[in-house]
Amino acid sequence: MLPVSVRRRAGPERANINAAKRMTSIPSPSSRTARYADDRALASMLSAYIVCATIWLLFATAVGVLLALKFAWPELLSNSPALTFGRLRPIHTNGTFYAWASPALIGLALYVAARSSGTRLYSTKLAWLTLLLLNLAALAGTITLALGFNDGDQEYREWLWWIRVILASGLITAAWNLIATVARREGKDIYLSNWYTIGGTLWTIIIVIVALLPWYQHGLGQVAVQGYYMHNAVGMWFTPLALGVFYYALPKLMNRPIYSYSLGIFAFWTNLAFYPLLGAHHFLFSPLPWWLQTTAIVCSVAMLVPVWGGSANFLLTMRGRPERLRRTPAAFILVGVLGYLLSSTQGTVEAFRSLQRVWHLTNFTVGHSHLTMYGFITFAIWGGIYALLPRATGKDPNNLLMGIHFWLATVGVLIYVVALSVGGTVQGLDWIRGAPFIESVTDMAPYWLWRSVGGVLMFLSHMLFAWNVWTMTYARAGVAGAVAAPAVAGA
Amino acid sequence: MNKLLAIAGGATLLYAVLAVLMGVIPGIELSRVPPGPGVGPLTALEARGREVYVSEGCAYCHTQQVRPLPLDEVFGRPSAPGDYAYATPQLLGSERTGPDLSNIGARQSSEIWQYIHLYDPRAVVPQSIMPSFRWLFEVTDEAPQGLEPVPVPKPYAPAQGVVIPGPDARALVAYLLSLKQAALPGAHGDSAARAATTAAAATSMAATPATPAAPAATAAASSVFDAAEGAKLFAANCAACHGAQGAGVPGVFPSLHANPAVAASDPSEHIGAVLHGVHGKSIAGVTYAAQMPAFGPMLSDRQIAAIIDHERTSWGNHAPLVTAQDVAAARAKR
Ligand code: HEM
Numbered sequence: 001m002l003p004v005s006v007r008r009r010a011g012p013e014r015a016n017i018n019a020a021k022r023m024t025s026i027p028s029p030s031s032r033t034a035r036y037a038d039d040r041a042l043a044s045m046l047s048a049y050i051v052c053a054t055i056w057l058l059f060a061t062a063v064g065v066l067l068a069l070k071f072a073w074p075e076l077l078s079n080s081p082a083l084t085f086g087r088l089r090p091i092h093t094n095g096t097f098y099a100w101a102s103p104a105l106i107g108l109a110l111y112v113a114a115r116s117s118g119t120r121l122y123s124t125k126l127a128w129l130t131l132l133l134l135n136l137a138a139l140a141g142t143i144t145l146a147l148g149f150n151d152g153d154q155e156y157r158e159w160l161w162w163i164r165v166i167l168a169s170g171l172i173t174a175a176w177n178l179i180a181t182v183a184r185r186e187g188k189d190i191y192l193s194n195w196y197t198i199g200g201t202l203w204t205i206i207i208v209i210v211a212l213l214p215w216y217q218h219g220l221g222q223v224a225v226q227g228y229y230m231h232n233a234v235g236m237w238f239t240p241l242a243l244g245v246f247y248y249a250l251p252k253l254m255n256r257p258i259y260s261y262s263l264g265i266f267a268f269w270t271n272l273a274f275y276p277l278l279g280a281h282h283f284l285f286s287p288l289p290w291w292l293q294t295t296a297i298v299c300s301v302a303m304l305v306p307v308w309g310g311s312a313n314f315l316l317t318m319r320g321r322p323e324r325l326r327r328t329p330a331a332f333i334l335v336g337v338l339g340y341l342l343s344s345t346q347g348t349v350e351a352f353r354s355l356q357r358v359w360h361l362t363n364f365t366v367g368h369s370h371l372t373m374y375g376f377i378t379f380a381i382w383g384g385i386y387a388l389l390p391r392a393t394g395k396d397p398n399n400l401l402m403g404i405h406f407w408l409a410t411v412g413v414l415i416y417v418v419a420l421s422v423g424g425t426v427q428g429l430d431w432i433r434g435a436p437f438i439e440s441v442t443d444m445a446p447y448w449l450w451r452s453v454g455g456v457l458m459f460l461s462h463m464l465f466a467w468n469v470w471t472m473t474y475a476r477a478g479v480a481g482a483v484a485a486p487a488v489a490g491a
Numbered sequence: 492m493n494k495l496l497a498i499a500g501g502a503t504l505l506y507a508v509l510a511v512l513m514g515v516i517p518g519i520e521l522s523r524v525p526p527g528p529g530v531g532p533l534t535a536l537e538a539r540g541r542e543v544y545v546s547e548g549c550a551y552c553h554t555q556q557v558r559p560l561p562l563d564e565v566f567g568r569p570s571a572p573g574d575y576a577y578a579t580p581q582l583l584g585s586e587r588t589g590p591d592l593s594n595i596g597a598r599q600s601s602e603i604w605q606y607i608h609l610y611d612p613r614a615v616v617p618q619s620i621m622p623s624f625r626w627l628f629e630v631t632d633e634a635p636q637g638l639e640p641v642p643v644p645k646p647y648a649p650a651q652g653v654v655i656p657g658p659d660a661r662a663l664v665a666y667l668l669s670l671k672q673a674a675l676p677g678a679h680g681d682s683a684a685r686a687a688t689t690a691a692a693a694t695s696m697a698a699t700p701a702t703p704a705a706p707a708a709t710a711a712a713s714s715v716f717d718a719a720e721g722a723k724l725f726a727a728n729c730a731a732c733h734g735a736q737g738a739g740v741p742g743v744f745p746s747l748h749a750n751p752a753v754a755a756s757d758p759s760e761h762i763g764a765v766l767h768g769v770h771g772k773s774i775a776g777v778t779y780a781a782q783m784p785a786f787g788p789m790l791s792d793r794q795i796a797a798i799i800d801h802e803r804t805s806w807g808n809h810a811p812l813v814t815a816q817d818v819a820a821a822r823a824k825r
């Protein structure tokens with residue numbers, strides 16, 4: 001232990017200390033007046049991002065619950081084409097991806113960029129434009145999917161091309177704002193969070209463009225691009241942005257610097273080296289070239305390096321401070337970190353050919369999708385919001401409601417993931433046994449029912465979360481549960 | 492600023508290189524894979540059907556990729572790169588809530604079955620959780636000229652009028668029926684050959700760990716009737732129409748309980764029906780609009796014998812058994 005913590009004091013790690021200092025120091029009265037307007041602008045920007053994202057979360061997961069119920073009652077709301085499973089499913093996935101998680105993460109990233117650089121946002125107007133573009137894309141995407149315009153059933157890029165151009169413009173404006181804000185920073189060093197958020201946003205612009213251009217996407221060629229796209233969207237977009245939230249919010253909540261700054265940088269570069277190569281693991285045993293599939297498997301194993309390195313860094317930052325972990329924002333982050341660690345390790349195990357034979361194409365994958373996108377990403381966002389939004393607006397949420405939100409969501413996602421992991425295994429073994437196909441459908445029935453139970457708990461937790469967001473943003477201070485917190489400038 | 496440039500620029504550049512290597516270049520290369528033998532473009536109607544398939548999101552529950560694994564053999568031969576030359580957008584899928592459809596045109600060739608199933612899947616597969624797609628159909632008082640109404644079984648049919656497939660339903664079914672895997676060079680219909688193509692496809696993809704089942708060993712033990720095998724094959728190939736218990740769907744697909752061909756001690760009609768299919772034959776006074784598909788090209792002699800023996804010994808039937816040799820002899824006669 002000792003050598004690491006000693007080395008921590010040297011070199012670029014100073015930035016960490018500086019940032020930590022900035023987080024706790026209170027500026028002089030004169031600069032406080034000067035920054036008052038900036039703080040207000042930043043707070044209203046962040047509030048708007050979080051409120052919009054929350055509305056989309058409610059919508060997209062209400063759709064998720066309906067989808068889950070359709071597995072038990074396929075005739076539920078089955079008379080309108082707009083409400084058929086095959087149209088609602090991409091509305092659910094794109095909605096949670098690009099209307100819930102993305103705006104929430106971009107809002108947090110912009111806030112963190114300004115705060116950790118000790119400056120104001122480069123342009124609040126640009127931030128509003130980004131939000132407008134993201135909402136526009138989500139609205140257009142949802143409506144067109146409901147009308148049956150689906151760009152080829154290519155998962156997570158089903159929106160028509162022009163809608164994805166709007167999404168890409170949103171990302172470009174966000175990247176510009178992030179970079180320009182960090183360029184205005186006080187010190188020389190760039191805080192770690194900004195590495196991850198700026199990197200993630202720039203990479204994602206490339207991902208969206210590669211996925212958009214049609215020239216090299218015919219037949220099997222499109223299969224290769226789709227494999228690349230699916231895990232790059234989750235691994236090079238949501239993952240780095242959520243890690244950026246961890247790197248900023250965790251030191252704040254623990255009131256100590258991140259355990260090892262250099263480990264964070266190491267994880268950054270290894271993540272970049274391995275994640276882009278593992279896309280073909282979505283199409284194992286398909287006619288894609290065997291070398292591409294093998295590369296994907298090898299890199300899926302190599303991903304353990306950044307995943308375990310990053311998780312250890314977060315867990316060591318939390319060590320020995322149980323009293324702080326019990327406070328709710330930190331508990332959300334703890335689940336998020338564990339979600340990252342467990343789900344990514346699960347992903348590695350799942351990528352082996354021997355286990356793909358059982359789990360590929362089954363509901364086990366859907367369990368993995370939710371352990372990652374929910375247990376990791378969504379919890380990270382919640383932790384970030386509960387940790388940072390009250391500091392921005394000066395309004396605290398009700399502690400009890402926050403606690404209930406935490407437990408409903410945690411228990412709900414646990415039921416969801418366990419049910420589908422067991423069910424998916426049963427499904428895969430049915431196929432291997434050579435049972436008639438329909439048996440794998442009837443055998444899943446109880447597990448699908450349990451998934452709905454977990455899903456309903458999750459959805460209830462989102463309603464409480466929405467209420468909490470309201471109290472942290474637009475509610476008048478003092479209204480039902482909203483607690484006025486002393487606004488600490490520079491928080 | 493320089494540090495920012497180095498991090499942001501360096502990471503972006505590195506990522507761009509990896510994205511080109513892992514996304515764009517494989518895309519370019521594999522987009523050029525030539526069509527396999529017998530793989531051709533879709534007709535205009537089938538292509539329209541494919542668009543309906545995409546817009547209704549069938550691909551979220553159905554794959555179109557048969558893996559070189561024993562558990563996928565029920566869906567056809569392993570998919571080959573050349574199968575996808577005309578398949579844009581690709582519809583390989585990532586989840587198999589419903590069966591693989593790569594070869595559905597061969598596995599379930601009855602247009603009428605497809606229409607009933609799309610109108611309400613539970614009309615033919617009671618346990619199904621597939622959505623119904625009723626808006627692809629029209630309900631009218633009378634079938635217009637030149638269009639046959641879909642014989643939807645009573646409990647699932649509208650109270651009034653007849654069900655007519657709309658243009659999108661016709662296109663979709665034309666597309667589904669076009670999904671037939673072209674035979675790979677040197678392959679035949681029987682399971683030994685199918686296993687052999689599994690091995691061939693596997694080796695062509697370099698070191699596959701897949702171990703195709705040893706066909707020779709199982710084929711040897713043929714004269715004894717394997718009841719479990721017969722029941723399994725019946726469930727996989729026949730139950731969709733004749734029902735899991737052989738009771739059929741009244742007026743649409745005949746019951747096999749006390750069916751004259753099944754009950755007869757001379758099995759030639761029974762064998763002939765399964766090998767070559769049946770069309771327009773009146774059974775117990777009912778004429779069926781749907782066809783009984785021919786299974787000769789899809790199943791081996793041993794498998795057909797097992798299915799026939801399953802039928803001859805189930806649901807109160809007690810007819811003499813047949814052997815793979817009987818089936819082979821009937822095959823040779825035509
Ligand atoms: C080391 C890290 C990871 C590895 C090795 C990994 C591996 C895998 C594998 C092998 C599959 C395909 C499963 C199948 O089709 O049978 C998969 C699917 C998926 N993964 Fe991961 N995973 C990792 C981390 C993550 C993370 C962090 C996220 C989210 C942020 C994520 C999101 C998803 C999603 C959404 C799918 C489903 C894709 C689809 O079929 O639609 N994974 N993962």
Ligand code: HEM
Pocket residue numbers: 061062064065067068089092093096097101363365366367369370373374377378454455456458459551585586588
């Ligand atoms: C109330 C909470 C939720 C419920 C009940 C729910 C339910 C569902 C259902 C039923 C499916 C379709 C599974 C299938 O086709 O077999 C699905 C797919 C999916 N959902 Fe959710 N969901 C919820 C929340 C979320 C959230 C918050 C996210 C992301 C942030 C998310 C991401 C996904 C993804 C990526 C898939 C595709 C899975 C795959 O292809 O493997 N879900 N969800």
